[in-house]
Amino acid sequence: MPVANIQISETPLVLYTLRRADDALILGHRLPEWCGHAPMLEEDMALSNIALDLIGQARELYSYAAKVEGRDNDEDKFAYLRDVRQYRNLLLVEQPNGDFAQTLVRQFFYSAFADLYWRAMMGSRDATLAAIAAKSEKESAYHLRHSSEWIIRLGDGTEESHARAQGAVDHLWAFTGEMFAVDDSERGLIDAGAAVDPASLRDRWLKTVTGVISEATLTLPQNNWMQQGGRAGRHSEHLGHLLSELQSMQRTFPGLTW
Amino acid sequence: MATPNTPLWEVFIRSRNGLAHKHVGSLHASDATMALQAARDIYTRRGEGLSIWVVPSTAITASDPAEKGMMFEPAESKIYRHPTFYEVPEEVGHM
Numbered sequence: 001m002p003v004a005n006i007q008i009s010e011t012p013l014v015l016y017t018l019r020r021a022d023d024a025l026i027l028g029h030r031l032p033e034w035c036g037h038a039p040m041l042e043e044d045m046a047l048s049n050i051a052l053d054l055i056g057q058a059r060e061l062y063s064y065a066a067k068v069e070g071r072d073n074d075e076d077k078f079a080y081l082r083d084v085r086q087y088r089n090l091l092l093v094e095q096p097n098g099d100f101a102q103t104l105v106r107q108f109f110y111s112a113f114a115d116l117y118w119r120a121m122m123g124s125r126d127a128t129l130a131a132i133a134a135k136s137e138k139e140s141a142y143h144l145r146h147s148s149e150w151i152i153r154l155g156d157g158t159e160e161s162h163a164r165a166q167g168a169v170d171h172l173w174a175f176t177g178e179m180f181a182v183d184d185s186e187r188g189l190i191d192a193g194a195a196v197d198p199a200s201l202r203d204r205w206l207k208t209v210t211g212v213i214s215e216a217t218l219t220l221p222q223n224n225w226m227q228q229g230g231r232a233g234r235h236s237e238h239l240g241h242l243l244s245e246l247q248s249m250q251r252t253f254p255g256l257t258w
Numbered sequence: 259m260a261t262p263n264t265p266l267w268e269v270f271i272r273s274r275n276g277l278a279h280k281h282v283g284s285l286h287a288s289d290a291t292m293a294l295q296a297a298r299d300i301y302t303r304r305g306e307g308l309s310i311w312v313v314p315s316t317a318i319t320a321s322d323p324a325e326k327g328m329m330f331e332p333a334e335s336k337i338y339r340h341p342t343f344y345e346v347p348e349e350v351g352h353m
Contacts, residue, residue, distance in 0.1 A: 042285050042296035047269065049299050146295055153288060 004082045006073055012185045014132040015088065016195060019231055021061030022089035025079055026239070027110060028054030028251065029246055030097060039100050039257065046146060048105070053139040060132045071219070075114045080250035084233070084240045091230040092175035094239040102156050105168035108147035113179045113206045116139040116201045143229045148212045155216025167219050177226025179205075225229065266315040267293040269300075271307040279311050287312075 008014065031051035062075035079245040080129060098104045118140050121133035155167040180198045181189065189195040213220055229235065248255055264286040270279035282301050286295035293312040301307065321329055333339070 040286060042300060044304075046296065046299040049303060094336065142298075146299075149295060150290055153292070 003081060003251050005083050005086060007068055007071075008073065008075050008082070008086065009071060010077075011068070011159065012188050013126075013194070014065050015185055016189055017061050017065040017068065019088040021058045021065060021078065023093050024054040024061065025058035026087070026089045026242065027107075028052070028058060029242060030093065030095075031103070031107075033097055034159075043100075050143050050146065052119075053136075055130065060135075061087060061250050064128050069162045076250070077138070078082060080247045084235050084243060086233060087230075087235065087239060087243070088100070089230050089235075089239075090175070090178050091227055091236055092172065092178065094230070094242060095172065095175060096238055098171075099164055101164040102168040102171065103130045104147050104154065105165065107143065107173055108151050108212065109172060109176050110179075110209045111140055111143040111147050111210065112212075113176075113198075113201070113205050115144045116127065116204055116208075119125040119198040120201060124195065126195075142169070144208075150186065151212050151218070153211070155218040162217065165216065169213065169218055170221050173221045173223070174225060174227045177224070177229060178228045181228055181231065183231065194227070206219060264288050267297075267312045268315050269293075269297040270311040270313070271297075271301055272309040273306055273307060278315075279309065283335060284315060 008018070010018075028051045031047045031054070034047045035044055038047060056155075058079070059075050062078045064114055066073045066075065067080065077170040090110075092106060095102075095106055098108075115137065118133040118137040121136060124133060151165065154161040156162070180202045182197060182199060186195060190197045210220065265286055267287055267290075269282050271282045272279045285293065285296045285300055287296050290312060293294050294310060297310045297312050298307075302310065
């Protein structure tokens with residue numbers, strides 16, 4: 001018996017919070033797919049640690065979204081009982097792990113953004129979001145350092161690691177533009193000082209990314225056509241597969257607890 | 259496992275101010291920076307540390323277990339080196 005999806009009253013603040021929560025949850029689900037399979041035990045642990053930071057962020061954001069929404073939804077329902085079209089994460093974070101280089105480039109692009117974003121959000125007029133940002137910023141700063149060091153070593157490593165890292169940069173570049181896009185729903189929150197305008201962070205993001213990429217002897221693609229849709233619920237085929245795994249227990253045994 | 263690109267490092271953690279760094283284990287990493295990151299991720303996940311040292315395992319010179327008689331047994335019979343023959347006044351409390 002399929003379990004019905006929850007209904008959500010998507011006010012701008014609820015939608016905004018769900019988008020950030022979904023980014024964190026989906027990336028936090030992707031990374032531990034490496035658990036037991038990473039090239040070395042040390043990275044098995046490192047990637048799972050990063051994932052636990054992200055899942056912690058997701059939980060706080062989902063709980064806040066539930067509180068703002070004021071219905072009977074909660075963090076578990078948001079995670080387990082929404083289908084693909086109700087998820088609002090960036091397309092970048094749902095992309096498959098691929099090889100180790102692809103996982104680390106995805107992490108690098110996202111963490112370079114998240115680090116700036118959460119630092120800026122510490123000044124949000126929304127006290128809860130500001131508090132979540134303060135915690136997330138420290139975590140993101142480490143995620144950025146971890147992935148940056150890997151990008152430098154993969155890019156400036158062997159011929160094969162360089163080729164794989166460059167391939168990952170070329171492949172994932174088109175998913176980076178969505179991080180800086182703003183729609184009408186979010187514009188109101190930005191004007192009210194509750195959210196920061198991600199577009200205002202793009203120059204600094206590009207500076208960080210360019211610095212690491214060039215130290216890694218890699219190059220950024222010249223093509224600036226960007227894929228979008230995740231924020232509006234239009235996802236790549238990969239998210240459905242991810243959710244079927246993430247949600248299988250709750251969909252099969254509704255209300256299951258450990 | 260032979261890992262020519264990721265040699266072995268020994269990890270030392272200081273858990274609190276005033277305590278010494280203590281050996282907690284080892285790990286594989288390509289260089290010192292990566293070793294420090296890996297040490298953070300493997301050995302300080304539960305709030306164990308305030309400071310980390312990583313040292314290439316090859317930099318450690320170890321005593322030879324076969325020489326333990328010569329190295330350590332002579333100290334065993336010299337109980338007068340332990341400061342257990344002093345009476346500590348009660349006011350001092352635990353030392």
